[in-house]
Structure formats: C-alpha cells, structure tokens
Amino acid sequence: MDKKGAKGYWISTAKIINQELFDEYVEKVGPWLKENGGKVFAKDTDPRGKEKTEDSNLAVICEFPSMRIAVDAYESSEYQELSKLRKAATVNATFTIMEGMDEATKLRRAMGM
Helix, strand or coil: CCCCCCCEEEEEEEEECCHHHHHHHHHHHHHHHHHCCCEEEEEECCCCCCCCCCCCCEEEEEEECCHHHHHHHHHCHHHHHHHHHHHHHEEEEEEEEEECCCHHHHHHHHCCC
C-alpha cells in the first residue's frame, strides 16, 4: 500500500431514493472531505451502469493524496457517522477503495514503455 506518488480513490455508485437526505449528506461530507485531504474527482448523476449497477443515478470518484489516507478517512468514526446518511438515502450502493498508479508506472506510460 502507498506506492510512491500513488493516490487513493473512493469509487461509489448508488441509486438515490431520498434526495433530501442525500443533499444533507453532501452538505456535510464536502467540508469533511476537504479537511481530510480528499476531493471529488468525478461525479455523474446519469451514469451508464453495467453489471448490477444499471439502476444507479449517481457515480462518484473521490481522490485522496494516498491509499493510506483514503482508507483511514473511510474507517474514521467521523466518516462512519456521515455514511449513515448516505446509506439511508440510497439503495444498491457499491463502494470501493483503490490505489492509483505510482510515479514509476506513470513515467513508463508517458515514455511509451
């Protein structure tokens, strides 16, 4: 974990069933993400779900400075409390934490190797 220069990502899809409750989650999680080194990297409210995500009306990728920070942020008591709002406002949710490419891999790709 935490390859040199590799960022950590949260990847989530869901179907929002309670927009008001989800809006409350977004209002609270935005500042929390920033305080924890995260940011929304990509968001789509009309994703093309495939393989068990066909009914999703939300797809989000959040980026963190490292895999360790991404995992620690998710496992924190603060986020676990916030996630209760997200879970109550959605169904058929998926949530994955993954590590991006390290600096050496990015350099090899840039050089066509």
